[in-house]
Amino acid sequence: MTVARFRAASWLLIVAVAAIAVVLRLMLGARGWAWPSTDIVDLRLGALASAAVAGASLGLSGVLLQALLRNPLASPFVLGLSSGAGLAISMGALAASWGAAWVVADGGMAAATIGSALALIVVVAAGRRHGAIDPVTLLLAGVVVASVAGALTILVQYLMPPSSRGDLMAWAMGRIPELPERVPLVVGAALLAAVSWWSVVRARWLDAACTADDEAMSLGVDLSGLRWRLVVLSGALAGSSVVLCGPIAFVGFVAPHVARLMLGAGHRGLVVASPVLGAALLIAADALRLAVPLPGAGKLPVAVVTAILGGPIFLWVLRRQGGRGT
Amino acid sequence: MSLVIDDLSVWHGAREAVRGVTVSAAAGRIVAVIGRNGSGKSSLVRALAGVHAGRRSGWVVWRGRELTSCSAADRARSVAYVAQRPLVAADFTAREVIGLAGAVLPRSTEHVERAIDALAVRELVDRPFAALSGGEQQRVVLARAFAQHDPGGLLILDEPLNAMDLSEQHRVAGALQCLASAGSLVLVVLHDLALADALAHEVWWMEAGRLRASGPRESVLGEAALGAGFGVAFERVGGNLRPIVAPRCEPTAG
Numbered sequence: 001m002t003v004a005r006f007r008a009a010s011w012l013l014i015v016a017v018a019a020i021a022v023v024l025r026l027m028l029g030a031r032g033w034a035w036p037s038t039d040i041v042d043l044r045l046g047a048l049a050s051a052a053v054a055g056a057s058l059g060l061s062g063v064l065l066q067a068l069l070r071n072p073l074a075s076p077f078v079l080g081l082s083s084g085a086g087l088a089i090s091m092g093a094l095a096a097s098w099g100a101a102w103v104v105a106d107g108g109m110a111a112a113t114i115g116s117a118l119a120l121i122v123v124v125a126a127g128r129r130h131g132a133i134d135p136v137t138l139l140l141a142g143v144v145v146a147s148v149a150g151a152l153t154i155l156v157q158y159l160m161p162p163s164s165r166g167d168l169m170a171w172a173m174g175r176i177p178e179l180p181e182r183v184p185l186v187v188g189a190a191l192l193a194a195v196s197w198w199s200v201v202r203a204r205w206l207d208a209a210c211t212a213d214d215e216a217m218s219l220g221v222d223l224s225g226l227r228w229r230l231v232v233l234s235g236a237l238a239g240s241s242v243v244l245c246g247p248i249a250f251v252g253f254v255a256p257h258v259a260r261l262m263l264g265a266g267h268r269g270l271v272v273a274s275p276v277l278g279a280a281l282l283i284a285a286d287a288l289r290l291a292v293p294l295p296g297a298g299k300l301p302v303a304v305v306t307a308i309l310g311g312p313i314f315l316w317v318l319r320r321q322g323g324r325g326t
Numbered sequence: 327m328s329l330v331i332d333d334l335s336v337w338h339g340a341r342e343a344v345r346g347v348t349v350s351a352a353a354g355r356i357v358a359v360i361g362r363n364g365s366g367k368s369s370l371v372r373a374l375a376g377v378h379a380g381r382r383s384g385w386v387v388w389r390g391r392e393l394t395s396c397s398a399a400d401r402a403r404s405v406a407y408v409a410q411r412p413l414v415a416a417d418f419t420a421r422e423v424i425g426l427a428g429a430v431l432p433r434s435t436e437h438v439e440r441a442i443d444a445l446a447v448r449e450l451v452d453r454p455f456a457a458l459s460g461g462e463q464q465r466v467v468l469a470r471a472f473a474q475h476d477p478g479g480l481l482i483l484d485e486p487l488n489a490m491d492l493s494e495q496h497r498v499a500g501a502l503q504c505l506a507s508a509g510s511l512v513l514v515v516l517h518d519l520a521l522a523d524a525l526a527h528e529v530w531w532m533e534a535g536r537l538r539a540s541g542p543r544e545s546v547l548g549e550a551a552l553g554a555g556f557g558v559a560f561e562r563v564g565g566n567l568r569p570i571v572a573p574r575c576e577p578t579a580g
Contacts, residue, residue, distance in 0.1 A: 220399040
């Protein structure tokens with residue numbers, strides 16, 4: 001099979017997988033398999049839309065971060081962006097409970113973007129050795145930032161009034177809302193569309209950014225400007241997904257990897273396929289969690305499902321990669 | 327002169343790597359930049375290519391345009407550059423690496439195909455770049471610079487031949503001579519003085535960040551001057567062929 005035919009078949013497979021995930025999620029409910037009645041379908045469409053926007057945002061954020069850091073191990077969760085966004089949103093919710101509701105008037109979108117972008121800046125600054133980004137140090141910095149942000153999020157939850165604490169804790173474990181708030185969903189979808197368009201236009205710049213800094217600049221790429229945009233956009237996408245569904249592990253890591261295996265390393269394909277696969281993955285994980293309830297504990301949080309699926313893949317790539325990167 | 331460098335200084339942090347270099351070169355020439363390790367060769371050519379991120383002062387004018395104040399895209403239209411250690415942190419094929427010439431600039435398939443032929447890398451193009459040998463990778467990266475380069479432009483190469491075998495070096499040297507005869511200016515950093523002697527029209531000799539000598543290769547690559555500069559005895563060898571300068575190998579004491 002030629003490369004062109006293999007890639008055409010891969011595109012068909014990606015679309016088919018996404019369609020199957022959507023149908024599965026629509027048919028699966030608390031009472032098992034069935035096509036939903038009209039009063040139920042709205043709830044399932046709400047969950048579907050939330051998972052699609054959050055999953056696609058994570059997939060696109062992952063591929064942008066991997067281009068930014070020239071490191072296939074990068075993803076919003078591993079680098080602590082999701083935890084940073086989670087902490088910022090929790091702090092916003094705490095401020096709102098103290099009377100400063102304006103902090104989260106936009107559904108927490110601005111706070112989440114600032115939190116995730118700050119986490120990324122700290123991780124990149126701490127992950128540099130001798131002026132260059134060291135992939136292993138970067139991952140360790142991500143682990144530290146995620147741990148500290150996670151601990152501070154728990155502290156903020158303790159400071160919350162008991163009436164709001166339960167909801168925040170459920171969100172912090174990752175959940176796909178069946179009745180999503182309108183503002184984060186619409187803003188998240190608009191952000192996703194805008195960043196997708198920008199990524200398609202700049203896909204060849206992202207290809208060039210995979211070479212050494214000297215070479216990327218000599219090819220005509222404004223590397224400094226590109227990197228700042230990648231920090232802000234990947235942070236905003238990660239923040240948007242956290243606002244919608246809480247911190248979700250490994251979707252932003254697995255989706256670009258599967259896309260790369262199917263379509264090659266060129267970003268023209270990756271920036272389209274990664275969000276589609278990210279959406280399909282999160283929708284499928286939500287369906288799986290409904291289909292396989294834990295005896296005695298009900299439905300698992302969706303982040304647990306994605307972590308169980310994504311963790312082994314991450315270890316496989318880490319072993320294959322051997323710390324290779326920038 | 328097509329390329330004029332006036333009082334160019336380059337810093338790495340507090341260290342002045344290039345100190346007030348003033349020199350010029352005409353289009354249609356190959357200029358070899360030589361010197362010992364740490365003499366400032368790479369810093370000089372990186373500044374000329376506009377990829378030095380640190381502090382610098384002075385002027386670099388190419389065909390009447392000041393290069394250091396151009397945007398990256400504008401500069402890329404005039405100057406193609408190959409770094410000392412090419413890095414491709416993605417699983418691209420060799421053809422995709424060559425195609426990066428068109429990442430920002432409009433470069434057609436014809437540009438890419440012409441470069442593939444010029445560097446004779448057609449048998450490599452469908453292979454993963456990471457699976458190629460060091461010399462093959464260098465030829466592929468050179469092909470990318472050729473695809474980016476327009477005739478009459480400036481091509482800057484930092485030690486492009488150091489991982490190549492003799493036949494690959496010969497093929498690349500021929501391709502560079504073709505470019506120069508078509509009106510391009512080729513600046514190439516070389517450690518191999520015999521190759522510099524055989525390939526270049528002119529030589530810029532860097533020492534401790536300063537330009538120790540510049541001019542036609544016959545005048546710069548004298549045995550006595552090279553011996554004094556490099557601390558090694560040189561002789562002219564070649565029999566009936568055009569003699570080239572080469573270090574004389576002698577056993578060292580101890």
